[in-house]
Amino acid sequence: MIIxxxxxxxxxxxxxxxxxxxxxxxxxxxxxxxxxxKLPLPDIEYLLCYWPIEENxxxxxxxxxxxxxxxxxxxxxxxxxxxxxxMEMDAIEIGTDAPFHKNAWNIYExxxxxxxxxxxIDMVFVPLLVFDKQGYRVGYGKGFYDxxxxxxxxxxxxxxxxxxxxxxxxxxxQDFDVPLSLYITPHTSYVF
Numbered sequence: 001m002i003i004x005x006x007x008x009x010x011x012x013x014x015x016x017x018x019x020x021x022x023x024x025x026x027x028x029x030x031x032x033x034x035x036x037x038k039l040p041l042p043d044i045e046y047l048l049c050y051w052p053i054e055e056n057x058x059x060x061x062x063x064x065x066x067x068x069x070x071x072x073x074x075x076x077x078x079x080x081x082x083x084x085x086x087m088e089m090d091a092i093e094i095g096t097d098a099p100f101h102k103n104a105w106n107i108y109e110x111x112x113x114x115x116x117x118x119x120x121i122d123m124v125f126v127p128l129l130v131f132d133k134q135g136y137r138v139g140y141g142k143g144f145y146d147x148x149x150x151x152x153x154x155x156x157x158x159x160x161x162x163x164x165x166x167x168x169x170x171x172x173x174q175d176f177d178v179p180l181s182l183y184i185t186p187h188t189s190y191v192f
Contacts (some may be wrong), residue, residue: 032184179192
């Protein structure tokens, strides 16, 4: 049985992701896309995506958002914009040529766009390093997404993409931690 604290899991899985080559990540991204395409997803009108941080070897979320846009050309794709003074984020609807800039944390954020209320969002792609068999994840430790997910509507689908299988349990979860609804790995999907 694998039980880890958030701190241990963050350290170990950052390193595991760092060790993946670009070719390995590309193959794993394609396998996750296949898993995602197999799911009986409802129509999504508002998707909150995130721009993958290349330096962190994050999964290529553009593949998954492009698939949803192909299924529904009217899909509205939103990206988070962080406010580090409030330690919160907002969802910004972007146009096709929206300019992005890289903030101090190497996160690409939209420079312009329309602020969309969290209660409108049907699906959220949530960054993570690893997750457990109860649906909880280990992120980067700032709590932006957990705060934001609490504002989303109850039936909003919260999706995590992970190169690795789940661990048994994340030790030290807090009351503010929000479990996700769905995790996609290269070989299967987990629904909670």
